[in-house]
Amino acid sequence: xxxxxxxxxxxxxxxxxxxxxxxxxxxxxxxxxxxxxxxxxxxxxxxxxxxxxxxxxxxxxxxxxxxxxxxxxxxxxxxxxxxxxxxxxxxxxxxxxxxxxxxxxxxxxxxxxxxxxxxxxxxxxxxxxxxxxxxxxxxxxxxxxxxxxxxxxxxxxxxxxxxxxxxxxxxxxxxxxxxxxxxxxxxxxxxxxxxxxxxxxxxxxxxxxxxxxxxxxxxxxxxxxxxxxxxxxxxxxxxxxxxxxxxxxxxxxxxxxxxxxxxxxxxxxxxxxxxxxxxxxxxxxxxxxxxxxxxxxxxxxxxxxxxxxxxxxxxxxxxxxxxxxxxxxxxxxxxxxxxxxxxxxxxxxxxxxxxxxxxxxxxxxxxxxxxxxxxxxxxxxxxxxxxxxxxxxxxxxxxxxxxxxxxxxxxxxxxxxxxxxx
Amino acid sequence: xxxxxxxxxxxxxxxxxxxxxxxxxxxxxxxxxxxxxxxxxxxxxxxxxxxxxxxxxxxxxxxxxxxxxxxxxxxxxxxxxxxxxxxxxxxxxxxxxxxxxxxxxxxxxxxxxxxxxxxxxxxxxxxxxxxxxxxxxxxxxxxxxxxxxxxxxxxxxxxxxxxxxxxxxxxxxxxxxxxxxxxxxxxxxxxxxxxxxxxxxxxxxxxxxxxxxxxxxxxxxxxxxxxxxxxxxxxxxxxxxxxxxxxxxxxxxxxxxxxxxxxxxxxxxxxxxxxxxxxxxxxxxxxxxxxx
Numbered sequence: 095x096x097x098x099x100x101x102x103x104x105x106x107x108x109x110x111x112x113x114x115x116x117x118x119x120x121x122x123x124x125x126x127x128x129x130x131x132x133x134x135x136x137x138x139x140x141x142x143x144x145x146x147x148x149x150x151x152x153x154x155x156x157x158x159x160x161x162x163x164x165x166x167x168x169x170x171x172x173x174x175x176x177x178x179x180x181x182x183x184x185x186x187x188x189x190x191x192x193x194x195x196x197x198x199x200x201x202x203x204x205x206x207x208x209x210x211x212x213x214x215x216x217x218x219x220x221x222x223x224x225x226x227x228x229x230x231x232x233x234x235x236x237x238x239x240x241x242x243x244x245x246x247x248x249x250x251x252x253x254x255x256x257x258x259x260x261x262x263x264x265x266x267x268x269x270x271x272x273x274x275x276x277x278x279x280x281x282x283x284x285x286x287x288x289x290x291x292x293x294x295x296x297x298x299x300x301x302x303x304x305x306x307x308x309x310x311x312x313x314x315x316x317x318x319x320x321x322x323x324x325x326x327x328x329x330x331x332x333x334x335x336x337x338x339x340x341x342x343x344x345x346x347x348x349x350x351x352x353x354x355x356x357x358x359x360x361x362x363x364x365x366x367x368x369x370x371x372x373x374x375x376x377x378x379x380x381x382x383x384x385x386x387x388x389x390x391x392x393x394x395x396x397x398x399x400x401x402x403x404x405x406x407x408x409x410x411x412x413x414x415x416x417x418x419x420x421x422x423x424x425x426x427x428x429x430x431x432x433x434x435x436x437x438x439x440x441x442x443x444x445x446x447x448x449x450x451x452x453x454x455x456x457x458x459x460x461x462x463x464x465x466x467x468x469x470x471x472x473x474x475x476x477x478x479x480x481x482x483x484x485x486x487x488x489x490x491x492x493x494x495x496x497x498x499x500x501x502x503x504x505x506x507x508x509x510x511x512x513x514x515x516x
Numbered sequence: 517x518x519x520x521x522x523x524x525x526x527x528x529x530x531x532x533x534x535x536x537x538x539x540x541x542x543x544x545x546x547x548x549x550x551x552x553x554x555x556x557x558x559x560x561x562x563x564x565x566x567x568x569x570x571x572x573x574x575x576x577x578x579x580x581x582x583x584x585x586x587x588x589x590x591x592x593x594x595x596x597x598x599x600x601x602x603x604x605x606x607x608x609x610x611x612x613x614x615x616x617x618x619x620x621x622x623x624x625x626x627x628x629x630x631x632x633x634x635x636x637x638x639x640x641x642x643x644x645x646x647x648x649x650x651x652x653x654x655x656x657x658x659x660x661x662x663x664x665x666x667x668x669x670x671x672x673x674x675x676x677x678x679x680x681x682x683x684x685x686x687x688x689x690x691x692x693x694x695x696x697x698x699x700x701x702x703x704x705x706x707x708x709x710x711x712x713x714x715x716x717x718x719x720x721x722x723x724x725x726x727x728x729x730x731x732x733x734x735x736x737x738x739x740x741x742x743x744x745x746x747x748x749x750x751x752x753x754x755x756x757x758x759x760x761x762x763x764x765x766x767x768x769x770x771x772x773x774x775x776x777x778x779x780x781x782x783x784x785x786x787x788x789x790x791x792x793x794x795x796x797x798x799x800x801x802x803x804x805x806x807x808x
Binding site for chain 1: 755
């Protein structure tokens with residue numbers, strides 16, 4: 095029933111006790127039979143009441159006893175208004191590390207993530223109640239709360255993230271979706287690991303070539319087009335010359351193409367924040383170098399957004415100013431003017447090179463060797479079921495059971511008294 | 517109403533081991549009563565070319581030439597002389613073995629069979645030829661001598677109450693049976709009307725209609741609602757066996773019995789009713805008293 099839940103549905107068979115009692119009473123209460131030779135005389139007499147009224151009439155005590163049995167069965171079943179039970183807390187923790195984006199098998203079109211997700215979703219579909227929801231969690235993604243049967247969008251599931259900190263999510267009702275069993279003891283969470291064999295392919299970039307791993311051997315393979323670093327400059331506002339020279343030298347050394355238009359294999363975008371630059375000259379530095387310059391304003395980092403404020407300065411009024419912000423695949427620069435760095439010139443170059451190297455994203459086809467390794471066998475382990483947190487209506491359940499049981503007892507006593515007097 | 521196969525309470529006849537002893541005592545008792553009522557009736561008197569055996573009460577329609585006028589003058593009651601030839605008269609015992617005779621505990625057929633054997637023994641003692649008719653004019657048993665009683669008992673033991681062919685059905689067949697000074701009809705007489713049997717009355721023939729009913733047929737117990745099942749057809753009726761209904765039932769039965777009594781009286785026959793738990797000696801002695 096849409097409006098009713100049963101605390102102990104397995105006791106439903108007890109509802110048959112009442113009708114069974116009435117059936118028994120009817121069988122036992124059938125009028126006695128007598129064989130006679132004087133039926134013609136009996137035929138002249140009026141029909142018996144039982145025969146006239148039919149056999150469906152039961153004595154009151156039997157009806158009350160059946161009612162008592164039914165009430166007792168209801169008390170045992172434990173009826174609860176639907177919604178009286180709070181939904182359970184379900185979570186799916188998705189590992190979006192690059193290995194999940196690999197094909198599950200050499201010829202299979204589905205990825206390890208798709209396979210693991212399908213198994214987890216099948217389990218959820220068979221376990222969750224219609225009104226329950228699932229909280230989807232993955233590092234670098236805002237959590238999503240979705241209805242049963244819904245799946246996060248594809249961009250949310252893109253395999254460009256990191257492995258979750260599994261221990262944080264080891265709780266009842268939590269499903270780990272990954273390709274291999276995480277190290278460490280798993281206590282309450284469920285595991286839906288796709289497993290899968292090793293996947294040969296590019297594991298690193300070496301200039302304009304890829305380092306190819308296959309059957310335990312490494313080889314260099316030229317890429318069709320060199321990877322690109324794209325510079326995004328507002329119209330009429332170029333990068334400071336110092337930075338432009340440094341960027342060009344780094345791209346030359348790494349074999350990357352420095353472009354200002356979209357390219358097919360972009361590793362990094364370096365974007366100059368639109369001006370105008372503030373009139374105030376700022377002094378800033380890090381990693382052993384210092385410089386002066388003028389900068390525009392970078393918008394504050396939105397909550398939940400990835401990014402690191404790599405270079406900051408303090409304005410004359412004491413307010414901090416973010417000058418460079420970096421995240422994977424993008425570096426935002428607010429510096430419109432940059433003076434010659436002071437100190438060891440190598441420190442300046444090394445500091446910025448580290449920033450650029452650390453911010454590059456890998457091309458989609460390049461997956462680290464550890465990710466391409468075999469993930470073992472496929473495993474599906476259900477989590478411990480989460481506890482319900484009953485609300486106020488659910489707290490009435492035991493009282494309702496007790497009331498039904500009491501009513502059953504009273505009706506049974508009344509039936510017994512009537513039977514004794516009959 | 518529903519029809520179904522009926523399981524009869526007492527469909528068979530079984531003679532208890534004590535039956536022969538009881539039968540012997542019955543014969544002795546009936547003989548002593550007859551001696552007391554008739555005096556030395558068994559004295560052998562010569563005359564008439566026929567062996568004189570004794571006297572017996574005069575029956576309606578008999579030839580007045582057999583009447584003993586001296587005894588009439590002395591005792592005030594009519595008696596006829598019984599010769600050996602006359603004593604060899606024929607007794608006809610018609611026994612109802614339909615399904616309704618299997619009703620009662622003991623069954624009606626049981627008492628009727630015991631009475632039939634007693635009549636056989638009494639008839640043989642009176643040097644009569646006793647024939648037992650169950651299915652038609654052809655007798656099931658014939659008794660002329662004392663050992664015939666055993667044969668009757670064996671034949672009746674093999675008998676089983678069943679079917680719907682009662683005395684009402686048997687009567688037309690018995691019309692073909694000639695002679696017979698005493699005709700006994702043993703049954704519940706529920707399947708026929710008095711005229712069906714009484715039309716067998718003839719001058720010099722005495723009809724004795726012996727009705728046997730089960731105790732529950734004569735006076736049912738107040739059981740409340742009861743499904744009454746006809747022994748022969750299996751038809752069932754639900755009727756209340758309450759005090760009020762039982763009173764009406766007993767009135768209906770009494771009316772029926774009274775109608776039979778009146779009809780028998782008009783035909784100078786005997787109609788009497790007993791319950792199946794009556795000792796057969798009681799019934800036989802009553803018949804003996806009637807027969808004289």
